[in-house]
Amino acid sequence: MLDPDVIRIKTDFVKESIAKKGADASIVDAFLKVDNKRKELIKKVDALRHDRKILSEEIRKKIAIKESAEKIKEKVREIGNDIKEKDKVLNDLNKQFTDLSLRIPNILHHSVPYGKDETDNIVIKSWGEIRNFDFQPKPHWETAENLGIIDFQRGVKISGTRFYALKGMGAKLERALISWMIDLHVEKHGYKEIFPPFLVSRTSMTGTGQLPKFEDDLYHCEKDDLFLNPTAEVPLTNLHRDEILNEEDLPIKYVAYAASFRREAGAAGKDTRGIIRVHQFNKVEMVMFVKPEESYSYLEELINHAEDVLRLLNIPHQLKKMCTGDVGFAAAIKFDPEAYFPSQDKYVEISSCSNFESFQARRANIRFRTKNGKIEYVHTLNGSGLAVSRTMAAILENYQQKDGTVLIPKVLQKYTGTDRITPEI
C-alpha cells in the first residue's frame, strides 16, 4: 500500500512507476476519484456529527432542569437519519478506497533498470568457476532417478502433476540442506529461527501483498478460509502485524523453513521436467524489519547472506537485477541470485531478495516508535536463503560424477553423514 498523500501529490510519478512495471496506471485515476468523493463526504458527516453532539448536550441540560426537549430531540433525530444515510454511502466509498489502495503496485526504486520482462534483467555479477565436465552432464531429474532418490511417478500418483517424493539419501539431503541453511543464518548471519504456521489467514495474505490480486496463484482451504503459504515471507512478516516495535529492537531478522505451496497458475508448459517448478517445495526464507533509512544497506546484507549459501556450497552463480517489468507487484527493487545448471548451461533463479520499503508495513500495519516518540512504518525485506528444492537440483547437477554418483558438498557432510550419494534401490 502506498502513502495516499504520495498518490495525491506525486500522481504522475506514481503512474509512471506503475506503467514501468507493466501494469495499468488508470487505477490511480480511479483511486483519486474515490478519494475526492470520500473526503467531501467525510467533511459533511463530521459536521453533522458535531451538530448532533452539541444538541444532545443541550437535551441533557434541559432534562436536568426538567424542561421539555422534544423539539430538539426531533431535530437531532433528523440529523441522525441524515448521518445514517450518508454513512452508507461513505461505507461503500471506504470499501472502494481500501480495495483500490490494495491493488496499486509499489513504487519502483529509482535505480531499477527499465525493461519489459525477464529478458531485460541485468546480470550484475558472477561468482565461481564453471566446472569442466569430461562427460555430458545429465539433468538433475535423470541423475536423481538413476540414483533412486526421487520418485516422480509415485508423487504424481499421490497428488497429481508437479508433485514428487524424495527417497533415502534424497530425503536426507533435503533435510540436511534445511538444517544447514538455518544454522548458517542463525549462527553466522544473526537471524532468529522461527517455525511458523504453514496455513495463513486472508488478512495475513493481504498484509504481504499476495491478496487481493493474486488469489488464483494460491491454494485455498475454503471451509476455514485459510491459504497454504506460498513462501515463509507471509507468516514471518505477519509476525509483527498490527504492532508498534521499539526503535532499539530494529533490525529484527528472522529465518524460517517452510514448505511452500504454489498453484503455478499460468505456468503450464514451463519447466515441466524435474523439480524446478512444482506445487510444493521447501524454502528457507529470511525476513528483516528495519528502519527506513537503513533498508538499502540491509538489502545488500540480505543478498550477501543468500549468496553466502551458494559460495559455501561452491555452486557457480550470478546475481541478476530485475528490470522494471520483472520486479513484481509488491517490491520496490529485487535481486535474484541464480545458480548454474550445467545440463542446460544456464543460470536458474534460486533466491529472490527484495526491498518492499513501507509497502508491506502499511498493509500489515507494522510500525516502530522512534526514540523521540514518533511513530513510523518500518521497511520490510525478504530473500530466500535458499529455495531448498532448487538447491538440491543444483547440487545434483554440479556435483554429479561420470559414474552417476553425486558428491556431497563439504559443508553438508556433517549433516548427511556421507560424502557421496550412491545408487539406492
Place this chain on the structure above:
RNA sequence: GGAGAGAUGACCGAGUGGUUUAAGGUGCACGCCUGGAAAGCGUGUGUGGAUCACAAGUCCACCGUGGGUUCAAAUCCCACUCUCUCCGCCA
C-alpha cells in the same frame, strides 16, 4: 464439537446510557533533586482521519468486528471473530 468467562490506549486496569474531552497505575520522555545513579517530586505522553504547510489551532471517529435501539452508546440488544478455563475428540 459442547459449556462458561472474557476482549478498553505501548502495557495493566477502572468505567453498565449523558462534564469520560476514556479515571488510575506502569512504562516512556523531559525537568527538579544528586558527585553520579536509584528513589522521590513535577510536567508531558493513545491511534486514525478532516481542515492544513505531514506547524499551531479547530473538528470527527476509534473501548474485538459488524449491525440495531436511543435525542444521546465503551456502557443496552443481536450476530460474528478471537482469547482463556472445563468437557469431548485427537498426533
